[in-house]
Amino acid sequence: MKLTFLVDNNALVGSQYLAEAGLSMFIEADGQRVLFDTGYSDAFLVNARRKGVDLLRLDWIALSHGHFDHTWGLGMLLRQYCESGLRDLPRANLLAHPKAVETKRHRGIMEFGPLLSRDKLASYFDLKLTTEPTWLTDSLVGLGEIERTMDFETPATLGERLENGEFVPDDLPDDTALTYVTDTGLVVIAGCAHTGICNTVEQAKKVTGVDRVRAVLGGFHLQKAGPERLGPTADYLAALDLEGLWCCHCTDLAAKIALAAQCPVREVGSGLSLEF
Template identity: 80%
Template sequence: MELTFLIDNNALVGTRLLAEAGLSMLIETDGKRVLFDTGYSDAFLANARCLGADMDHLDWIALSHGHSDHTWGLGMLLRYYDMTPRPDRTRAGLIAHPKALGAKRHRGIPEFGSLVAEDKLASYFDLKLTAEPVWLTDSLVALGEIERVTDFEKPAPLGERLEDGAFVPDDIPDDTALAYVSDTGLVVIAGCAHAGICNTVEQAKRVTGVDNVRAVLGGFHLQKAQPERLDPTADYLAALDLEGLWCCHCTDLAAKISLAAKCPVREVGSGMKLAF
């Protein structure tokens, strides 16, 4: 598997690529190409052009959840498709939780979720909206709705979501992730891990039947996290004996420092390429 960070909150020194408070990755494995999230703007497209990453022949677009910093780039991708018609362009599948594309609001922002509605996306992509795990390739699986089993990663509502015609506190049931099964163990790929990064790893183990975890990467949603959350998270991840922990996006500096005391934390930024 080859994975490229198209967008992260940081850009690597010397790359001259864009960064924004969002996340997008391109994953290539088993002859398939999967775009995981699309960031907040067209920055992931600009970086893809600089990196020579083909956005015209995708097999899947996978959304980790419905928040703006992971889905608003979808509208820019559709605009790119409209402005540059190509007869050989692949019609990709788009996989997300059934609640990922609904209306969300947060701190007075009228729309905190996807700007492109389900019916519009269906004009461009083959939609698969499901809470169940789905294998996207022979070795890469979308984990479905994350079961919340740890006692230290308690659900924390973030804004509100529209449910049956009314807004309710949003505990983000649409949060999901990917897992890659290599010959030597799992690579767990999170978007924001609102369900908890440890819960996400446990879900990956259940879905794949593989207990050995090589690497964990992506956003961990550890911002202003208190010791009662950070300490057991670091202990859990340290016990996995990872090759690397590539925490980024919604993982703040204090969390990275805390995790680095026990885990092999690696640098992340727009343009980084990893191979497993």
């Protein structure tokens, strides 16, 4: 598997890639081309061109959850489709939790979720909206709705989601992740890990039946986290004996420092490519 961070909050020193408060990755695995999240703007498209990545011919688009910093780039991708003038473009599968494509709002922001409706998405992509784990390739799986088992990763709400015509507190049931199975263990690929990065890893083990974890990467949603959350999280991840921990996007500096005290934290930025 080859994974490229198309956009992240950070741009590596000396690189020519754009950064923004969003996340998008491009994954090549088992002959399949997968776009995981699309960031906030067209920055992931600009970086893809600079990286030589063709996003017009995708097999899968997978969404980690329905927030704007992971989904608004979808509109930019559709614009690129339309402006390409090509009529033989394949219809990619779009994998997401059903609640990831619903309206959300937060702190007065009129739309905190995706800008494109379910019907609009269905006119361009084959929708695979499910709460169940879904295999994209023989080795790459979407984890479905993540079970929350860790007592230190307590459920928290962020804004509201529209449900049955009414807004309700959003505890992000749509948060999910991908996992790649290698001969020597799992590579867990998170978007924001609103359900908790440790819960996410446990879900990956449960879905795949593999206990060994090689690497964990993506957003960990550790912002202004207290010691009661950071301590157990660092202990759990350290016990995995990882090859690398590529935490980014919604993981703040204090969290990275705390994790780096026990774990092999690696630097992440737009344009970074990894192979497993």
